[in-house]
């Protein structure tokens with residue numbers, strides 16, 4: 023079967039199905055390649071990220087919908103309202119899998135609906151549904167409502183929360199209902215909000231069949247073998263700590279971004295290390311898809327104390343953003359912050375770093391307690407951090423300023439640009455890159471801004487091969503690791 027793209031125009035509630043030539047699929051490999059190609063074809067230069075001409079393009083890769091291990095990623099491309107440039111953002115989950123089962127390699131959404139809408143995609147095509155009653159709902163609640171009464175047994179969902187509706191520039195799109203898989207970076211949720219698109223439901227019963235079944239089976243066996251042998255150490259750590267397994271190493275080497283990157287070591291790291299999470303806290307499996315050999319995703323619930331009842335699956339990005347960079351050494355506070363971000367639908371990284379930037383502005387006397395609306399915004403004060411986050415997600419008072427992101431905020435606070443930890447408008451990933459020359463280079467040149475994801479992750483490699491402080495050859499090194 024020819025690969026198919028589903029083009030949706032929200033402005034006139036119409037859709038069109040077309041084929042993508044196979045040479046395009048081969049030339050622009052994977053969901054990110056195909057999404058970038060379609061974005062370039064669909065969005066004119068100088069398009070307003072929040073205007074009708076911007077598109078939101080969900081793409082699958084060749085392995086999506088098959089049983090290949092680690093084929094759980096979905097890619098979204100758009101023009102970012104946070105950075106004003108190209109954006110891709112990815113999430114694990116079953117969205118790409120179900121997109122392929124519905125018969126599509128890509129769902130390319132343009133236009134703006136005239137009222138809140140969600141769309142349902144299956145093998146028959148698209149239905150446009152009224153989302154007026156869902157507008158204002160939190161991410162999981164809205165997706166639960168979209169799933170009600172469906173005839174399809176298995177579907178994937180993605181949706182936005184109140185932050186996306188209110189065009190918060192770093193609002194994300196959240197998938198799989200209360201499992202909270204997140205397309206976090208760059209404001210995909212804000213673009214959905216600008217299109218009055220509350221969510222998408224997708225599912226189908228088409229098969230994605232490998233062209234060569236024998237080689238496909240051999241590849242599966244080889245991945246499984248490697249995870250059980252050469253990668254066993256990594257696999258064991260991942261099942262327990264996921265992305266947060268290297269906190270101690272980063273701290274020891276002085277490359278743990280602390281108090282808005284003022285230093286690279288955090289004396290309170292033990293309080294936010296996953297290995298020290300109290301054993302009595304209830305845990306719930308949050309594994310996203312069927313073909314992961316190392317599912318480490320667990321929701322942890324705080325048992326008691328000021329954040330008792332808060333629950334979330336904590337990844338490294340959330341730990342450094344609300345922990346080390348804000349100088350907060352309490353895991354329960356980080357879990358509470360993460361839950362607020364999940365429910366209102368915003369990126370934990372941009373939120374935490376913008377707060378830590380404001381903390382430095384406050385401590386340096388560049389903003390006052392009058393500016394913050396009565397909050398003593400100091401490093402290490404978890405209550406102040408949560409209070410400010412509550413203001414951000416509701417865009418109240420000074421929260422409205424922080425909702426613009428670090429770069430825009432720094433342009434408004436005189437004398438603060440030098441310590442605004444962003445590149446091209448995107449807040450930096452969790453590495454103190456003065457001790458990681460490859461990672462520093464990647465932050466600088468990454469085509470979506472200061473993110474750790476696009477060109478591999480040089481930090482992880484250069485820490486372990488001992489080349490992190492080398493300069494010569496680092497360009498080639500970063501290029502080699504690019505994916």
Ligand code: SF4
Nearest residue numbers: 114309310314317319
């Ligand atoms: S189950 Fe967890 S670790 Fe495995 S692919 Fe999904 S998100 Fe990643």
